[in-house]
Amino acid sequence: MKTTLTSIIGTKYPLIQGGMAWVADANLAAAVSEAGGLGLIAAGPMDKERLRSEINKVRSMTDKPFGVNIMFMSPHTPDLAAVVIEEKVPVVTTGAGSPGKYIASWKKAGIKVIPVVASTGLARRMESLGADAVVAEGSEAGGHIGELTTMTLVPQVADSVSIPVVAAGGIADGRGIAAAGMLGASGVQVGTRFLASEECNIHMNYKALIIKSKDIDSRVTGRSGGHPVRCIKNQLTREMEKMEKKGASFEELEALTIGSLRKAVIDGDLKCGSFMAGQISGMIKRIMPVKEIIEEMFTEYEKIMSRGGSI
DSSP: OHHHHHHHOOOSSSHHHHOOTTTTOHHHHHHHHHHSSBBBOTTTTTTTHHHHHHHHHHHOOSSSSSSEEEESSSSHHHHHHHHHHHTTSEEEEEEESSHHHHHHHHTTTTOOEEESSSSHHHHHHHHHHTSOOOEETTTSSEEOOOOOOOHHHHHHHHHEEEEEEEEEOOOOSHHHHHHHHHOOOSEEOOOOOTBBTTTOOHHHHHHHHHHHOOOOOOEEOOGGGTTTTTEOOHHHHHHHHHHHTTTTHHHHHHHHHHHHHHIIIIIIOOTOOEEEEEEEEOOOOOOOOHHHHHHHHHHHHHHHTTTOOOO
């Protein structure tokens, strides 16, 4: 497939793997890139030497384009921003803040910059700062989310900027890819579907939870503190909901969740882990190799488009 996105990121398919903190390591990124998408290393929980090591590991596993996701809440952000330049990383995606102070230096180094946005205003700002594309992520996504759904956000962002738009949130199969294109996107970002891949190194409890999830099994907590997060419901989400109803402060809520993502990814703690996942978890029925996931998605997409994308 050739789209404006593939011409920018140099991939076979217009697909970017989500930059999921603690999840998106070199193993997953390399598998996605080798299969024709753009694999991402999630630099969020890393220091500069760990990131450098992961970059080198990806390059030992594939010669295809890959990228790094940088979350600006990390205290290591300045160092991470420098490492992607030093290591000549092809693409950087960003979240949890504005990449404004780094875009010029990244662009000078030949890096393609693709921020994640949750509103048209932010999308226009990123375009004005020199972003090569934006990821418009709807509230169906797992992890930290905005307010607008993918269905409403993507076309509004596409109408507001001239750079390519990547649709994210609620995309797990060829139908989702086709829908994204109809909404004006040049490609898709997929996260939750890859949690149930063979190459994803999360705890098996996490994968099993995704596989057995139903359509109504995710919850959004943290709205009261201005930091909404979507996870699979468990004891932690129920406790969060109780605390929010009682008017708990942001600090109290944050104290409850410190280390909870690591507990999910590394320990598989079904009670106290934050099992970040999108609303499409209920569509995922089995663990598959990354290559098969991507090929299945785009084969289905081609079939839909061959019959005119009709409903």
